[in-house]
Amino acid sequence: MSVAFKAVQWNRDKLIYDAVLVAGVAIYIAGFAAVAWRWHPPKNLPDVLDIWLRAFGTAAFLMLTVILCIGPLARLDCRFLKLLYNRRHFGVLTFFVAATHVGLMIEWFAVQGLLHTLPADFTTWENYGKFIGFPFKTLGVAALAIMLTMAATSHDFWLGFLKPPVWKALHMAVYAAYGLVVMHVALGIMQYEHTPLIPLMLIGSLGAVATLHLMAGWREWDADHGRAAAADGWLLVGPPNAIPDKGARIVTASGGERIAVFRDGDQIGALTNLCAHQNGPLGEGRIIDGCVTCPWHGYQYRLADGCAPPPFIERLVTYRVRWNQGVIEVDPHPLPPGTPASITCPRTGA
Amino acid sequence: MTRKHRFAHRMVWPALAFMLALGFTMALALRAPPDPPHAASEPQR
Numbered sequence: 001m002s003v004a005f006k007a008v009q010w011n012r013d014k015l016i017y018d019a020v021l022v023a024g025v026a027i028y029i030a031g032f033a034a035v036a037w038r039w040h041p042p043k044n045l046p047d048v049l050d051i052w053l054r055a056f057g058t059a060a061f062l063m064l065t066v067i068l069c070i071g072p073l074a075r076l077d078c079r080f081l082k083l084l085y086n087r088r089h090f091g092v093l094t095f096f097v098a099a100t101h102v103g104l105m106i107e108w109f110a111v112q113g114l115l116h117t118l119p120a121d122f123t124t125w126e127n128y129g130k131f132i133g134f135p136f137k138t139l140g141v142a143a144l145a146i147m148l149t150m151a152a153t154s155h156d157f158w159l160g161f162l163k164p165p166v167w168k169a170l171h172m173a174v175y176a177a178y179g180l181v182v183m184h185v186a187l188g189i190m191q192y193e194h195t196p197l198i199p200l201m202l203i204g205s206l207g208a209v210a211t212l213h214l215m216a217g218w219r220e221w222d223a224d225h226g227r228a229a230a231a232d233g234w235l236l237v238g239p240p241n242a243i244p245d246k247g248a249r250i251v252t253a254s255g256g257e258r259i260a261v262f263r264d265g266d267q268i269g270a271l272t273n274l275c276a277h278q279n280g281p282l283g284e285g286r287i288i289d290g291c292v293t294c295p296w297h298g299y300q301y302r303l304a305d306g307c308a309p310p311p312f313i314e315r316l317v318t319y320r321v322r323w324n325q326g327v328i329e330v331d332p333h334p335l336p337p338g339t340p341a342s343i344t345c346p347r348t349g350a
Numbered sequence: 351m352t353r354k355h356r357f358a359h360r361m362v363w364p365a366l367a368f369m370l371a372l373g374f375t376m377a378l379a380l381r382a383p384p385d386p387p388h389a390a391s392e393p394q395r
């Protein structure tokens with residue numbers, strides 16, 4: 001998309017996503033504060049700050065948990081692809097919620113005139129040799145530093161500048177941040193407060209993240225190894241309804257090549273999963289204004305033939321698809337870029 | 351992600367997940383018993 005390309009930065013879907021996201025976080029934080037206020041009515045300003053500190057801390061932790069669940073959920077059930085589509089905004093908001101948590105913690109020390117005692121929490125070196133008693137705030141700072149790096153480089157400029165493999169590797173650090181935050185809570189507040197809610201929150205989160213990753217990994221392993229191929233080598237995609245409307249289902253050919261099979265109403269077409277721009281995961285994108293739209297920078301391609309609409313010149317490899325006794329199948333042999341190969345499916349019902 | 355990456359990933363992540371689960375379990379098992387109720391002190395930070 002060399003000529004005056006304008007990335008799809010904002011569209012209706014993204015605005016709705018962001019509005020729901022911000023509303024959800026605001027409702028959680030306000031609800032947490034309201035319940036905590038009733039339960040342990042604050043006696044002074046530090047108590048009030050403590051409630052907000054916990055509200056923002058738990059919100060950031062739960063958001064991090066949800067972020068880590070979105071990937072495997074989207075692989076398990078296509079309805080969750082919508083969440084994946086705009087996950088970056090989720091990450092940036094999580095950083096701001098976590099940063100507010102830290103700001104409130106500093107304020108908690110400040111209003112009591114204890115700010116000068118804070119550095120000692122980080123510089124009491126012998127504590128770094130302990131397990132219980134480890135400076136848990138340092139773990140929080142490390143997590144926050146990772147989240148800051150990710151939020152700061154989330155913009156497309158950085159994706160282009162760092163190149164997708166480096167960017168992707170950098171963003172895998174979200175798992176490190178998650179581990180650090182789990183230990184920040186386990187070695188911090190969990191040691192001082194004996195409410196069962198804290199271990200329950202951690203166990204619930206770890207359980208959800210691990211289970212979903214295992215399930216998705218299992219599914220993917222199955223798909224990479226044993227996706228039922230017809231006698232003539234065509235790969236099973238599933239019934240048309242299994243492909244989200246205006247979204248894709250990704251199947252893997254035996255060589256490891258991923259194919260994105262899109263559905264737009266009753267039109268079905270298969271393209272390579274690799275965007276011509278910077279190898280973005282096309283199958284995680286959606287069909288917007290009639291074109292398959294890459295989730296990374298919004299490059300667009302026609303479903304029918306994999307060509308970018310004029311005046312652009314990019315062309316993608318396409319694959320033949322067929323409708324066989326109620327299910328869609330795809331031929332794993334690539335066609336030359338830009339070859340028309342989509343079909344109209346008899347009845348999709350959805 | 352190439353197939354090699356995927357293979358490496360499959361080997362490494364269970365070890366990291368195990369370490370995190372172990373860290374959490376030890377933090378839970380080794381924590382000090384709760385204060386007796388009358389001696390409620392300000393939570394430490």
Ligand code: HEM
Pocket residue numbers: 050053054057058059060061098101102105137138139140141142143144147181184185188189198393394395
């Ligand atoms: C990614 C960043 C962070 C997240 C997600 C996070 C999350 C949390 C959570 C969930 C709690 C437990 C709240 C409760 O249940 O009462 C907590 C407590 C705490 N965090 Fe963080 N934290 C982060 C970063 C930090 C940083 C950087 C610091 C300090 C520099 C910090 C200081 C504290 C303190 C002092 C507490 C104890 C709160 C209390 O006693 O109520 N956190 N944090």
Ligand code: FES
Pocket residue numbers: 275276277278279280281294295296297298299
């Ligand atoms: S638009 Fe940049 S990778 Fe697809």
